[in-house]
Amino acid sequence: MSDARGQLSSEPAAGAAVRAAFGVCLALVALLVAAGAPVVRAQTPQELVWAGDSEGGAPFVEADPARPDRMVGFEVEIADLLARGLGRTPRFINITFASITQSIARGDADLGLNGLEDTPANRAALAATVPYYRFREVLSVRSADTQRYRSLADLRGRRVATLGGTVAYEILLAAGREHGVVPVSFDDDTHPYTDLVVGRVDAVLLDNVLAERMLKKVRGFAVQPDSVAVGHYIGVLAPGNTALRARIDDLVRGAMRDGSLERILRKWSLWNDDQPALHQQVLAGETIPPTVGSDAVAAATMSGVEAARRYLPSLLQASMVTILLSCLSMGLAVVVGVLIATGRVYGSRVVRIALTAYVELIRGTPILLQLFVLYYGIAEAIRLPAFVAALLGLALNYAAYESEIYRSALEAISVGQLEAARTLGLTERQVLTLVRGPQAFRLALAPMTNDFVALLKDSSLVSVLTVLELTKQTQIFATNLGSWVIPGSICAGLYLLMSLPLSALARRLERRWRTPTA
């Protein structure tokens, strides 16, 4: 009998391992196909499909406040100008900023045009146009700190924010090594400034265009006059699309020559002394070098193995953040979940209604929304540090799910067990802690472990709160390399390394505590 059971139990485990391995292979093949074979979609030749992120807002691309279905911005006007020159109709598609270059490589649109920087990575992975705008990376600090923090060198040990996947972020990484500043990566270009003003970060390094725009919206910070670096905005096309690129380059030069680009920039208050110099260089056919942020110089051109070797330490470090965050939030979720479950089983009517409402609210709304509310929504009242907000967000969310597991486990303990304990003279509290709780805990262990695996992966969501965990680090790595193949594979491997042992543990617990049928 015990032999038969042994066979039965080892078979599903082996089967699961085979299935898991097969799944990994499939995923990798899909990744390779997606990244290795960029397909330039046959666009209707009458259209110029161009991509940007309207969340970035004015002056780049923004939904027209008067007519939200229409886009406005200086890049919208440049796209119109280019489309006119090509004899096509412009059509805008919205792509998340961090994904624009990948999306163009895939062939989702003809042209990416959204303050994209002229970097070695973009040049290597895509067909880049000539630059159409020169910007400066400038340092913004709180008004009170203008004397204290004049340059990155003054910001040792201080948190400096920027937009992830940009040259500015690369500069901050280099400054981290050189001056000990702590880089903080955001997914958007507004929150770095609001977090600067409320004190979560001490400086922001971003394009002067963005800094000047935010000066009009947010009070309490100032822009330092000395720029940290100079960069250029370019348009990007799929790597094979050089013919269209050549025509667009001609149109950009034409617009510089006849002053139509200047008119657009003036209209959006973007014309400054840097631009005539740029126009002159472009029209003279001078080589304009890409902006290099740090020693990630050659990331775009280095071999896969070299890239993996170079990025592995930071991915391992990010895995530590993922593990730490997951363990702490699961621990908290278990404690809160036990309290909620106990309250729902033993509490008064009011307590039960309140706890049920909490569980339904958490389960019925997206965790992303909850994270935003915790970090940004209540920042006026309580200013939680990013890691704490991430930890609390995950813990409070998972507590709701854990409480449901514990509640059903508590309710699964037979009345006979409880009555037997009562007739022996145990108090209700003792019945819970000595009989009902321990038995329920055994029932809950396997589903809890499964939830822990889920939380490990959901922890990637907290990157929206600037916490640099494994997925975010992978995304940065992929942006630098201009490819997801190697970073994606390493990232998947690391997650599996963390989750497979947990899944195996869940299966073992399940077998061990399975209620005997005989």
Next chain:
Amino acid sequence: MTAPVVLSLTDVHLQRGARHILTGVTLEAHRGELIALMGPSGSGKTTILRAIAALEPFDAGRIVLGDVVLEGGAKATRDTVRRLRRAVGMVFQFHCLFEHLSALDNVCLAPIHAHGVSAADARARAGELLASFGVEHRASALPRELSGGEAQRVAIARALAVNPPILLMDEPTASLDPERREELGALLQRLLAQGRTLLISTHDEEFARRFATRIVRLERGVVKER
């Protein structure tokens, strides 16, 4: 019978929804008696045991165990229930051993946590009880590893570990083969000899005739015959 009355039920009524389960049960048990409650299924045998153990509130009448009084229609105070549970132990039909604890720990749980006995003393006494019922070799087994007869002995030991003068048993012979039934009968006789009072519900006419000092028959919630 000159032995003192240790348990009495007077005109106990119990109704669940429209169903009248007990309709005026009156019964006295003297010290050293083994009373077998008999009757068809649904006649209220188990309900009487549960009412005595304060697991089932009843609507009218009175149950008295020594100095503990349960009144029908009133919620027993915490103190009453506490004193009641020192006076009466219960062995359930399906034993209801705590599934996460070994046989020995099942027996030790109440002495340690409800009666403040030291763990060492409780374990020693539990070992003696298991030995006296012939199951000491199963002390470290989990309930799911015990046979029906073994589980029953452990359940009896668990109920006796806090030394209640009255023991209630629900269908104790239901899952026993004839040999085990004989052994149970002998065991119950020993408990009587120690001066305990036993009240058992059973369908087993032969067992009742052989071992009970008195048979009480129930029909539709009332005592028909003594």
